[in-house]
Amino acid sequence: MTRIKDIANKLGISISTVSKGLNGANDISEELRQMVLDTAVEMGYTTKKMKKEAHKKLCIFIENMDYKSPEHFGYDIVLGFKQAAYRDNWDIDILPITPSFQQKEKYDTYMLKKGYFGAFLVGFALQDEWIAQLENTGIATVLFDNYIKQNPNVAYIGTDSFEGIDAAIDHLVSLNHKKIAFLNGSLHSMITEHRQQAFYDSMTAHHLPIMKGMVANGYYVAESASYFVSSFLSKGATAIVCGNDLIAYGVMKECQALGFRVPEDVSVIGFDDLPWSTEISPPLTTIRQERIELGKCGYAALHSLINHVSISKMLLRPQFILRESTATKKVPILK
Amino acid sequence: MTRIKDIANKLGISISTVSKGLNGANDISEELRQMVLDTAVEMGYTTKKMKKEAHKKLCIFIENMDYKSPEHFGYDIVLGFKQAAYRDNWDIDILPITPSFQQKEKYDTYMLKKGYFGAFLVGFALQDEWIAQLENTGIATVLFDNYIKQNPNVAYIGTDSFEGIDAAIDHLVSLNHKKIAFLNGSLHSMITEHRQQAFYDSMTAHHLPIMKGMVANGYYVAESASYFVSSFLSKGATAIVCGNDLIAYGVMKECQALGFRVPEDVSVIGFDDLPWSTEISPPLTTIRQERIELGKCGYAALHSLINHVSISKMLLRPQFILRESTATKKVPILK
Numbered sequence: 295m296t297r298i299k300d301i302a303n304k305l306g307i308s309i310s311t312v313s314k315g316l317n318g319a320n321d322i323s324e325e326l327r328q329m330v331l332d333t334a335v336e337m338g339y340t341t342k343k344m345k346k347e348a349h350k351k352l353c354i355f356i357e358n359m360d361y362k363s364p365e366h367f368g369y370d371i372v373l374g375f376k377q378a379a380y381r382d383n384w385d386i387d388i389l390p391i392t393p394s395f396q397q398k399e400k401y402d403t404y405m406l407k408k409g410y411f412g413a414f415l416v417g418f419a420l421q422d423e424w425i426a427q428l429e430n431t432g433i434a435t436v437l438f439d440n441y442i443k444q445n446p447n448v449a450y451i452g453t454d455s456f457e458g459i460d461a462a463i464d465h466l467v468s469l470n471h472k473k474i475a476f477l478n479g480s481l482h483s484m485i486t487e488h489r490q491q492a493f494y495d496s497m498t499a500h501h502l503p504i505m506k507g508m509v510a511n512g513y514y515v516a517e518s519a520s521y522f523v524s525s526f527l528s529k530g531a532t533a534i535v536c537g538n539d540l541i542a543y544g545v546m547k548e549c550q551a552l553g554f555r556v557p558e559d560v561s562v563i564g565f566d567d568l569p570w571s572t573e574i575s576p577p578l579t580t581i582r583q584e585r586i587e588l589g590k591c592g593y594a595a596l597h598s599l600i601n602h603v604s605i606s607k608m609l610l611r612p613q614f615i616l617r618e619s620t621a622t623k624k625v626p627i628l629k
Numbered sequence: 630m631t632r633i634k635d636i637a638n639k640l641g642i643s644i645s646t647v648s649k650g651l652n653g654a655n656d657i658s659e660e661l662r663q664m665v666l667d668t669a670v671e672m673g674y675t676t677k678k679m680k681k682e683a684h685k686k687l688c689i690f691i692e693n694m695d696y697k698s699p700e701h702f703g704y705d706i707v708l709g710f711k712q713a714a715y716r717d718n719w720d721i722d723i724l725p726i727t728p729s730f731q732q733k734e735k736y737d738t739y740m741l742k743k744g745y746f747g748a749f750l751v752g753f754a755l756q757d758e759w760i761a762q763l764e765n766t767g768i769a770t771v772l773f774d775n776y777i778k779q780n781p782n783v784a785y786i787g788t789d790s791f792e793g794i795d796a797a798i799d800h801l802v803s804l805n806h807k808k809i810a811f812l813n814g815s816l817h818s819m820i821t822e823h824r825q826q827a828f829y830d831s832m833t834a835h836h837l838p839i840m841k842g843m844v845a846n847g848y849y850v851a852e853s854a855s856y857f858v859s860s861f862l863s864k865g866a867t868a869i870v871c872g873n874d875l876i877a878y879g880v881m882k883e884c885q886a887l888g889f890r891v892p893e894d895v896s897v898i899g900f901d902d903l904p905w906s907t908e909i910s911p912p913l914t915t916i917r918q919e920r921i922e923l924g925k926c927g928y929a930a931l932h933s934l935i936n937h938v939s940i941s942k943m944l945l946r947p948q949f950i951l952r953e954s955t956a957t958k959k960v961p962i963l964k
Contacts, residue, residue, distance in 0.1 A: 444796065454942070457779060605944075605945060608940070611779075
């Protein structure tokens with residue numbers, strides 16, 4: 295169990311300062327107080343005061359996504375949501391969920407039965423049963439990376455894929471690459487569709503041809519690479535943009551296995567900026583999603599919906615992160 | 630000058646309750662306290678406490694838009710922004726602005742000189758000097774209905790035009806209309822472009838042809854109608870969707886002047902739901918923008934940017950408002 299001392303150690307401040315932060319004393323700054331509270335939430339510490347008012351419940355449903363440790367994509371999203379929601383004294387339940395559970399239980403009845411005021415849905419697929427039910431739900435619901443038309447009770451939050459992919463292409467064009475391939479993630483995902491469209495839009499805007507066989511859909515896992523990379527390279531690709539960091543990791547390994555150097559022979563760009571992307575070789579150039587902020591946006595949108603403000607979409611800017619997996623296109627040496 | 634008594638009268642509550650609300654007493658509900666504060670802001674009343682901490686300044690720049698009285702489009706947007714910002718003790722300056730002023734003063738220098746932490750820009754056109762400068766600004770800036778690519782210091786807030794126009798076409802199709810014209814507003818506006826694209830997308834999704842000469846750009850004023858309505862009608866239009874309520878008002882007048890009845894002969898739909906749209910004859914079917922909420926979103930986005938959360942877009946759902954300017958398409962009687 296986390297003690298006040300652990301929070302003090304983590305932040306490098308005194309126990310009495312932590313205690314002041316937790317109890318809302320006036321003689322520390324608002325910024326420090328917030329940092330103490332955020333860290334307390336992060337470390338699983340709850341004060342009596344936090345518990346006292348927590349009769350109100352929200353939930354986060356998670357599907358198809360790892361979130362239990364900090365290197366997983368979902369971890370910071372859940373954390374950011376909790377940090378923001380605890381400030382307003384909500385109780386939060388985290389509920390991993392399966393397609394078969396969705397077949398068995400209706401979304402609205404489940405929410406009412408459990409007494410949840412609203413939900414944040416993370417990692418759902420377009421064909422999920424509950425996604426179809428959300429078209430008519432009366433319950434405040436925020437979707438990460440999914441969009442429901444017309445229903446004023448449902449909002450979509452995420453990172454702007456169009457800006458992200460465009461920044462990747464901008465970068466590759468500045469390095470003289472022209473034959474750019476795109477290895478995207480799974481079909482049946484709105485985000486896959488957005489990133490694919492973004493690739494077409496950005497290539498067109500940069501006056502680059504989209505060559506046959508240079509765009510493919512794998513899955514959002516590293517193993518996708520083995521099916522497509524050799525074909526991309528045989529068609530002359532000098533750069534490969536990937537649907538996420540896991541795919542990019544697989545692509546780098548596959549290039550190296552085929553005797554191509556990254557970045558000297560092939561440039562590779564990921565998407566997400568997962569914690570391990572600095573630690574692989576070479577460190578990955580990627581498009582960062584601010585996951586803590588995404589979680590906070592998720593709560594902000596849900597808070598708005600509960601207060602009858604019909605947020606439709608809330609998107610964050612992605613951030614282009616330059617590391618070492620991209621380089622200027624090699625000029626062929628004439629023999 | 631507004632007195633506590635005026636607020637009490639407006640809300641139909643006692644002076645002591647207003648006083649409790651203004652002073653943050655514990656024995657009234659949070660909802661009531663918020664309503665008192667919002668009404669105080671609306672009526673121009675400020676307490677000493679509100680003033681005391683108000684050393685922080687934001688501004689709203691307004692161009693091309695009336696905002697000084699409640700029937701103007703900008704009025705509630707400014708009010709919503711102020712209501713939300715005053716809760717965080719910001720001072721707000723409202724600054725009407727011209728293109729020539731923008732030629733004279735650089736945006737960033739003006740903001741720094743005046744000590745503003747951030748700005749909300751309402752009613753700017755794509756070709757405005759400051760819009761170009763925003764691509765590189767370091768100052769937290771929120772645009773109503775305009776979008777700047779890539780800059781993490783700038784956010785776009787507005788109402789989703791695509792959903793709004795789609796709801797209008799849905800409605801007309803349910804009333805059997807097929808020959809639908811679209812009289813849009815001024816060129817050189819992002820919103821005009823969105824609504825035009827939305828019209829094409831929605832007509833295509835409904836398998837309806839977009840007939841030649843049935844889409845036109847006027848200006849966002851009633852007088853636009855006289856140039857286009859007779860041509861639409863001569864081509865057989867039975868319904869006219871308009872870029873805003875002012876255009877719709879002009880279209881209804883013009884139809885009537887040409888001897889066509891609204892809605893019996895021609896259905897007309899506006900966009901915005903301005904306060905007078907219930908009072909014209911017939912009352913206008915329209916797409917409502919929640920303007921108070923837009924103002925609040927503007928502040929929420931600016932608050933995020935100031936705290937280095939890079940909001941890119943925040944969109945509200947529009948609301949379809951059914952009144953009497955639309956009706957089932959007349960079936961021609963064979964003679």
